Amino acid sequence: MSLVERKKISHQPLYLQIKEVLKEQILKGDFSPYERMPSESEMMAKFKVSRITVRQALKDLHSEGLIFTAQGKGTFASKPKAMQEVEYLEGFEEAMNPKGYETSARLISLKEINPGQSVKEQLGLSQKEKAVEIVRVRYLNREPVSVDTSYFPVRIGHKLFPKNLEKDIFPLLENDLGIALGKARISLEARAADAAIALHLGIEVGSPIMWVERLTHDRDENPIDYEYLAFRGDAYKYRFTIDRTLP
């Protein structure tokens, strides 16, 4: 099935379709690291689109770090650095269990609410749409380590009501609800614990916590889950590797 035909069916913008095709090729290894990819003109011919459309796809790939460009030389596949690192989108148990830790969770609250402005924005909700809020405390070897507050659009959140929420939610989403998870945007910040968090974690108000915000999308880039995770500072360390030799 060609791109042109698919356009009518999927209603996906052309540049996104092209981006996906190229991305798959890069990840599959059709272009090895630092190998030159077809030029923009060649892609125009191949996909039968204008240069602006090709470039929009390339720009997306560039900002994802999958390619880099050199004026006059061409466009190159970069070493997929995301993959080399242990940076996948895991839930708490998924990450901890293989390391021999005992994990558990306690459900604090589960309700339909009118979320704040930033949650609405992140989840792409209209002004009157509501969200489902889930608050849980996570334990590691029976010590509380984090307070997790998750927001779902109601269409997903309602399906979670009958489920056992004392376990990881990501496997629920993937296995029970059949949602294929894709990218997640994460930010880390050091903050002081407020009264509620301090209470749940058994620490003093004002103690340092690692404040993690995570916006998880499905494979079609629709936002699925927006979370605040408040980790006890002494229980969380985030490690990663970067490579200056890459563009």
Place this chain on the structure above:
Amino acid sequence: MSLVERKKISHQPLYLQIKEVLKEQILKGDFSPYERMPSESEMMAKFKVSRITVRQALKDLHSEGLIFTAQGKGTFASKPKAMQEVEYLEGFEEAMNPKGYETSARLISLKEINPGQSVKEQLGLSQKEKAVEIVRVRYLNREPVSVDTSYFPVRIGHKLFPKNLEKDIFPLLENDLGIALGKARISLEARAADAAIALHLGIEVGSPIMWVERLTHDRDENPIDYEYLAFRGDAYKYRFTIDRTLP
């Protein structure tokens, strides 16, 4: 001085000039958080450029997290966090300057010491080998944001003595000493500020700080530089994206 005139002088692409103007306005607070900015048409008229140029500037600002858009509604300034998106193996200036921030540094101390066990291990030093310790305070728009403590093997550290250490060290290493930097291993942690750090950063003892440890290697995997960076919690946010679809 109009944009058009500046073009001839600065030889900067129009969209970058526009981007800088808008960015300054946002950081200065001309648009409060979540306030609607002028529409694309209005910007076209104001800057006397085509829509494609305006959009290119906006796209850059969007990917830096300074604005967000809503189809049919408009373009909005997002909350101005002092530091957005610090990709680290950049030095501090490298990361901040292109974003239009004013950076500076103050050298606190520079000496040869017998380092602690963990520094020796990280740098691969024998028991009797010494190291050079550099302590600096970094400023962003004249506000202190971090206390950086760096350790170098003496063979490298001694070459740094005559250099100006109120600037980034990484460019010194690469350009002056001819060391090609490679991978860096980094960890992030939320901690409480001790007395020394609190003093330098002008915050209360016990305030949350982002504690960053960074071990930088050259391209041949030899350890070059081990650092502790203590960032004021309200001035540092680390962002990244991960992809569950990848292995």
Place this chain on the structure above:
DNA sequence: TATTATAACATGTAATAACAAGTATATTTT
């Protein structure tokens, strides 16, 4: 042979045009 133009091709920037699609407001209809 070594050097210098030059042509061919790569990405970068910019203008103009048109239509799609989401949102808000004013207008008409019920």
Place this chain on the structure above:
DNA sequence: AAAATATACTTGTTATTACATGTTATAATA
């Protein structure tokens, strides 16, 4: 007055065209 509709916005997508600028390989020249 309430509901439906029109219309005047907004950003989103795409095509066409043109020239600028950087790179490479080939051909002309010293």
